[in-house]
Amino acid sequence: MLNALTLLVACQFAGELVAHAAGLPIPGPVLGMLLLLVGLIWRERYARKGPDPELKAAANGLLGNLSLLFVPAGVGVVAQLDVLAKSWLPLTVAIVVSTFLGLVVTGWVMQRLADPDDA
Numbered sequence: 557m558l559n560a561l562t563l564l565v566a567c568q569f570a571g572e573l574v575a576h577a578a579g580l581p582i583p584g585p586v587l588g589m590l591l592l593l594v595g596l597i598w599r600e601r602y603a604r605k606g607p608d609p610e611l612k613a614a615a616n617g618l619l620g621n622l623s624l625l626f627v628p629a630g631v632g633v634v635a636q637l638d639v640l641a642k643s644w645l646p647l648t649v650a651i652v653v654s655t656f657l658g659l660v661v662t663g664w665v666m667q668r669l670a671d672p673d674d675a
């Protein structure tokens with residue numbers, strides 16, 4: 557389990573290094589996740605193995621406790637209620653519009669991936 561957690565943290569750290577070195581506006585953990593994905597695809601394709609069972613167990617353990625990661629965000633929202641009260645309309649419009657656009661783009665991409673001959 558310790559090896560798997562070390563791998564996850566190392567991928568996150570590598571993503572942070574790449575993001576800072578290249579000056580990319582993408583969060584380091586997202587780049588780290590992409591690096592992990594590339595490593596898993598490479599392992600599947602060339603080593604003819606799936607993910608390590610230890611990595612699966614570590615990932616499932618983290619996913620099982622994912623809701624705990626929302627506690628700091630909730631505390632931040634409660635701490636900034638005065639700002640939210642002043643700017644509720646622009647925030648609401650931004651949330652609704654971005655959600656709608658996200659759904660439209662996701663649906664469009666899914667249609668293109670599901671039937672690439674129609675594109």
